[in-house]
Amino acid sequence: MIVAFLNQKGGVGKTTLALHLAGQWARQGRPVTLIDADPQGSALDWSQQRAREGLPRLFGVVGLARDTLHREAPELARDADHIVIDGPPRVASLMRSALLAADLVLIPVQPSPFDGWASAEMLSLLQEARIYRPQLAARFVLNRCGARTVIARETAETLADHDPPVLAARIGQRVAFADTAQSGRLVFEIDEDSPATREIAAIGAEVGRLAS
Template sequence: MILALLNQKGGVGKTTLALNLAGAWAAQGRRVTVLDADPQASALDWAQARSHAGLPRAFGVVGLPRETLHLEAPDMARAADHVIIDGPPRVAPLLRSALLAADLVLAPVQPSPLDGWASAEMLRLIDEARVYRPGLRARFVLNRCAARTVIARETALALAQQDIGALRASVGQRVVFATAMQTGRLAAELAPKGVAAMEIARLAAELETLS
């Protein structure tokens, strides 16, 4: 499966989700590769921090911020169980290439009215990609949220009413994710029985049902 985490808006947690999902699947014995298609190269920075800390490689991380992503990713998928694309914000050619490469698109959205325009734009781009990839599947996921807040509930309801729908699983705003990103670790490594690790496990399990 080629999973692309995409959103026109930056700062929605694509890289954090990509790396932690990769870690969850790798821990199950899956062969996983993360393609860092964001020119900011945050996933590569994480991999470098992990190497400098002397930690074992959990999965492969490859920098591929090129408009030929849709031509190269399928070849990489032949040697992996899961290829996860950490997509770029606001880079239309790269984002379109990632859409054409993907089997499944996951669009993280924060519980904020300001994310509405980005969600609408993603829907347009997904519809455009389906002209060439009719079988392309896509879902929203609520990320960096406090589940019991009114705005989180309203955002979840609004996403559920969109054409592509939203996953049942959601991921909260948790300090352990930031700490893990800075130190080249995964949330499940820092707190194996913590809430963050459980949220990622639920997200990974739900995505498996769509593959």
């Protein structure tokens, strides 16, 4: 299965979620490869920091920020149960290639007025990809949700009947995720019983059900 985290808007948490989903599957013993399709290379930087810290490798990270991604990703998928793509912001050609490569597109968004983050361009690219990939599945993922905030509840309600719909599992506003970006670790390696670890496990389980 190839899962791509995509959003035209930067700073919504694509890299953090991509790394943690890959890590969640890897800790379950599944072979996983993460493709860093963002020219900024944040996932590659995380992987290099992990190596500098002497931490064991959980999954492979491959830099592939080019518009031939849809032709190259299936080759990588032969050696892994799952491929996770950390997608690029605002690069339409790379975005199209990632969409054509994916079996499931996850669109991270933060609680905010609907028109602020569900860009017409992103949804237009998704519909365009479905001309060639009619079975392409997609879901919004609510990220950085403040606990019990009105705006988080209203955002979830707005997306309840939307196409694409929103995952039931969501990610809270957690300092732990910022810490992992600097340390080359993942939240379950810092605290196996933390809310952040449980939230990532819930995302992994729900995405896994979509794949079955």
